[in-house]
Amino acid sequence: xxxxxxxxxxxxxxxxxxxxxxxxxxxxxxxxxxxxxxxxxxxxxxxxxxxxxxxxxxxxxxxxxxxxxxxxxxxxxxxxxxxxxxxxxxxxxxxxxxxxxxxxxxxxxxxxxxxxxxxxxxxxxxxxxxxxxxxxxxxxxxxxxxxxxxxxxxxxxxxxxxxxxxxxxxxxxxxxxxxxxxxxxx
Numbered sequence: 001x002x003x004x005x006x007x008x009x010x011x012x013x014x015x016x017x018x019x020x021x022x023x024x025x026x027x028x029x030x031x032x033x034x035x036x037x038x039x040x041x042x043x044x045x046x047x048x049x050x051x052x053x054x055x056x057x058x059x060x061x062x063x064x065x066x067x068x069x070x071x072x073x074x075x076x077x078x079x080x081x082x083x084x085x086x087x088x089x090x091x092x093x094x095x096x097x098x099x100x101x102x103x104x105x106x107x108x109x110x111x112x113x114x115x116x117x118x119x120x121x122x123x124x125x126x127x128x129x130x131x132x133x134x135x136x137x138x139x140x141x142x143x144x145x146x147x148x149x150x151x152x153x154x155x156x157x158x159x160x161x162x163x164x165x166x167x168x169x170x171x172x173x174x175x176x177x178x179x180x181x182x183x184x185x186x
Contacts, residue, residue: 033061033079034146058131081125082150093124098157099162100131106169107136128154135161 012073041053060076061124097120105115121127132154148154 033059034076035059079149081154082152092152092155092159093122094128096127096131096159096162099159100134100168103162103166103169105136106166106173110169110173124155125151128152128158131155131158131162135165135166137161 035056036058037054037056039052039054041051043051045051052097059079061079062074063077067070067076067149074114100120101118104118108115121130128148128151132148135145135158141161145154145157149159
């Protein structure tokens with residue numbers, strides 16, 4: 001059996017059908033892992049369109065596909081992050097939160113917007129997902145960050161990207177480079 005991921009199949013999760021996940025397949029880019037979404041708000045628009053507010057609920061990976069229905073179905077395995085190491089997690093979270101706040105302020109400065117106060121989650125897993133999803137980098141790089149299966153590793157990777165992006169922003173704004181506090185690597 002050929003691996004459908006190599007054919008560039010992206011899955012849009014639909015509804016649960018007969019205990020399996022119903023999906024619409026499109027020939028676009030590969031997006032792994034998938035994520036279930038909870039709809040928080042629906043606003044009807046003209047022309048049959050909608051504004052949706054959704055929040056990610058659970059990550060999953062498709063293990064097998066079935067082509068026995070008019071739509072693509074598959075068996076999925078839900079993914080959980082590896083537990084964080086308590087010894088270095090606190091300092092890492094603080095460093096990422098501090099760097100992300102500075103990053104957002106520099107982005108706002110680059111567009112002429114005034115500074116804002118940012119409230120970030122205390123929980124390492126939520127912080128890592130928020131920062132990874134909010135970075136203004138390529139979709140492929142954000143996806144790479146979101147696929148990391150441990151909050152601590154995701155936070156470290158986000159901090160690396162924040163450091164790189166801050167240097168670029170500082171250069172673009174003509175400022176001296178910002179020093180982001182180092183964090184132990186082990």
